[in-house]
Amino acid sequence: MSARRLVGLETEYGIIRPQMPNANATVLSAQIVDAYAQLVAEQNSSAMAARWDYADESPLQDVRGFSISREQAHPSQLTDVEPGLEESGIWTAESIALDGNDARVGSTLYQEKDSTEVVMNLVLGNGARLYVDHAHPEYSSPESLTPRAAVLWDQAGDEVMRRAAATAQRLGGGELLLYKNNTDNKSVSYGSHENYLLPREVEFSSIVKGLTPFFASRQIFCGSGRVGQGMLGQKAAFQISQRADFFEAEVGLETTINRPIINTRDEPHANWDKYRRLHVIIGDANLGQISTLLRVGTTNLVLSLIEANMAPDIELAEPVQALQQISHDPSLKTAVRLRDGRELTAIEIQWLYFEASQKYCAARGIDDPDTAEILQRWQNILDILERDPLEASDQIDWIAKYKLINGFADRHQLSLADPRVAMMDLQWADLRTEKGLYYRLAARGAMQTLFSQDEINQAVTNPPEDTRAYLRGMALQRYAPYVIAANWDALSFAVPGARQISRFHMAEPLGGTRKSVGDLFDAELQISEFIDELARRR
Amino acid sequence: MTQESFSARRASQNQSQEAEEIQVNTNVQSAGVDDLLDEIDSVLESNAEEFVRGFVQKGGQ
Numbered sequence: 001m002s003a004r005r006l007v008g009l010e011t012e013y014g015i016i017r018p019q020m021p022n023a024n025a026t027v028l029s030a031q032i033v034d035a036y037a038q039l040v041a042e043q044n045s046s047a048m049a050a051r052w053d054y055a056d057e058s059p060l061q062d063v064r065g066f067s068i069s070r071e072q073a074h075p076s077q078l079t080d081v082e083p084g085l086e087e088s089g090i091w092t093a094e095s096i097a098l099d100g101n102d103a104r105v106g107s108t109l110y111q112e113k114d115s116t117e118v119v120m121n122l123v124l125g126n127g128a129r130l131y132v133d134h135a136h137p138e139y140s141s142p143e144s145l146t147p148r149a150a151v152l153w154d155q156a157g158d159e160v161m162r163r164a165a166a167t168a169q170r171l172g173g174g175e176l177l178l179y180k181n182n183t184d185n186k187s188v189s190y191g192s193h194e195n196y197l198l199p200r201e202v203e204f205s206s207i208v209k210g211l212t213p214f215f216a217s218r219q220i221f222c223g224s225g226r227v228g229q230g231m232l233g234q235k236a237a238f239q240i241s242q243r244a245d246f247f248e249a250e251v252g253l254e255t256t257i258n259r260p261i262i263n264t265r266d267e268p269h270a271n272w273d274k275y276r277r278l279h280v281i282i283g284d285a286n287l288g289q290i291s292t293l294l295r296v297g298t299t300n301l302v303l304s305l306i307e308a309n310m311a312p313d314i315e316l317a318e319p320v321q322a323l324q325q326i327s328h329d330p331s332l333k334t335a336v337r338l339r340d341g342r343e344l345t346a347i348e349i350q351w352l353y354f355e356a357s358q359k360y361c362a363a364r365g366i367d368d369p370d371t372a373e374i375l376q377r378w379q380n381i382l383d384i385l386e387r388d389p390l391e392a393s394d395q396i397d398w399i400a401k402y403k404l405i406n407g408f409a410d411r412h413q414l415s416l417a418d419p420r421v422a423m424m425d426l427q428w429a430d431l432r433t434e435k436g437l438y439y440r441l442a443a444r445g446a447m448q449t450l451f452s453q454d455e456i457n458q459a460v461t462n463p464p465e466d467t468r469a470y471l472r473g474m475a476l477q478r479y480a481p482y483v484i485a486a487n488w489d490a491l492s493f494a495v496p497g498a499r500q501i502s503r504f505h506m507a508e509p510l511g512g513t514r515k516s517v518g519d520l521f522d523a524e525l526q527i528s529e530f531i532d533e534l535a536r537r538r
Numbered sequence: 539m540t541q542e543s544f545s546a547r548r549a550s551q552n553q554s555q556e557a558e559e560i561q562v563n564t565n566v567q568s569a570g571v572d573d574l575l576d577e578i579d580s581v582l583e584s585n586a587e588e589f590v591r592g593f594v595q596k597g598g599q
Contacts, residue, residue, distance in 0.1 A: 016592065016593055016594075018589070025596045134599065183595075188597050190597070190598025255599040256597055394566065400567075403571055404574065422586065426589075426593055435583075446569070448563070
């Protein structure tokens with residue numbers, strides 16, 4: 001392995017409707033997802049007319065919890081839908097129910113109803129999932145294979161959200177504001193999770209041991225910065241991480257309470273015997289492309305170290321405390337105690353991981369461009385942080401925010417307790433490019449980027465080509481009216497005239513690539529031919 | 539790791555060139571920050587206190 005690895009990034013966005021302060025957050029989130037579904041429909045010319053018919057005819061909620069045992073129930077239900085499906089341009093173009101939590105598309109979102117009923121769930125033509133998770137709209141990126149691709153399709157998610165909010169407003173749904181942050185500074189945190197594919201044979205205990213010191217310290221280059229310390233933000237002081245103060249345990253299954261540094265959820269969405277999916281809940285949502293690149297790339301390398309049994313042999317005495325101590329010191333001088341009595345700064349811990357990675361890659365002759373880039377950037381950023389963290393203000397989110405906010409406070413002789421400082425902390429993460437302070441800074445060339453807006457727009461439309469996201473995304477682009485269910489590892493089609501649905505398992509995340517099935521899409525087959533050919537490939 | 543090996547690694551780099559590049563980046567970045575702060579009043583939500591108070595989220599993962 002190397003800095004390349006199958007990765008998916010999930011982001012729960014903060015959401016408010018300023019004109020309706022007490023609006024139900026789940027309803028607002030559903031509005032986002034619904035608006036995006038409508039946007040997709042509009043782009044598919046003849047779609048709108050059929051939209052509501054389909055909503056009435058198709059009991060999407062019956063698809064929830066899609067499983068093999070329910071398969072037989074579907075053909076009869078689908079028969080009711082087929083007349084609609086046979087017409088061209090059904091609105092569902094890219095809005096297909098995933099497993100569980102489906103909503104009736106087009107239902108009246110403003111009706112008062114149990115919030116659990118107003119949940120929506122889409123799969124997009126770029127292979128991503130867009131849905132309502134708890135009380136937040138969430139974008140789960142398509143599976144990607146390189147750190148750069150992970151950044152690109154994560155940035156695409158921000159663009160999807162932006163377009164959804166703009167569409168909601170245009171359609172009369174009011175102004176919805178979205179934030180790529182992780183806390184409201186009033187006791188609540190919401191996540192941005194990373195998912196990494198690992199071989200099943202890697203011992204979980206070695207993952208815990210190898211990752212904990214790394215996770216406690218990597219925030220120095222991938223934290224997003226926060227004004228406020230403590231879960232309530234009660235102390236008006238800057239800290240490196242949005243999330244650090246919300247972690248209370250070292251290892252565990254929870255994600256919403258008693259959050260652990262290492263999450264034990266074991267749900268690979270792939271061949272169970274072969275793979276493990278490491279579900280990482282400790283990261284901050286990054287607007288910056290370099291912070292995201294470093295977060296994913298260095299984690300990929302450290303996982304490779306763990307697989308090879310070459311991770312640095314260090315253990316933190318108090319991991320949760322260390323995580324917070326490091327976060328609370330933007331000078332990066334704080335040293336945290338190891339079990340063996342030594343005290344190391346976050347930078348020193350990161351150097352240990354960097355050195356081990358460099359050694360590992362040299363020993364194995366791993367020199368692909370992605371690995372070379374990550375090693376080079378990792379070394380470079382640690383050098384800079386050691387010299388003067390402020391020199392990394394054009395690369396690292398928390399440092400850019402720190403510099404902007406402190407610059408503002410200095411100019412106006414304000415303390416960090418000033419409401420305008422809190423406003424800046426929040427507005428940093430505003431997804432509107434004309435209002436969000438990250439975007440205003442980036443527009444001035446003050447943030448390094450890897451991808452242009454054009455490239456990001458392409459990734460909103462198209463899936464990565466080297467994972468199963470390609471098959472999922474392209475199937476939705478080309479055969480959406482016939483895709484009746486999709487999730488990470490399965491894709492189900494209903495063909496007119498066929499007695500049964502065709503369900504394809506995609507247990508191999510590295511299958512279904514452009515290389516393996518691209519010619520089927522290039523051939524522009526009829527749906528039945530496509531399904532026959534796809535079945536033959538398996 | 540010893541302090542010596544940290545020093546050895548850093549000494550192996552072309553520090554002056556690197557420092558020069560960083561200087562350029564930092565200048566652009568600082569200019570960007572200053573420029574944004576010059577017009578922050580037109581960008582920042584005007585009702586800061588109320589706005590921040592109104593940003594209340596429900597729990598997430």
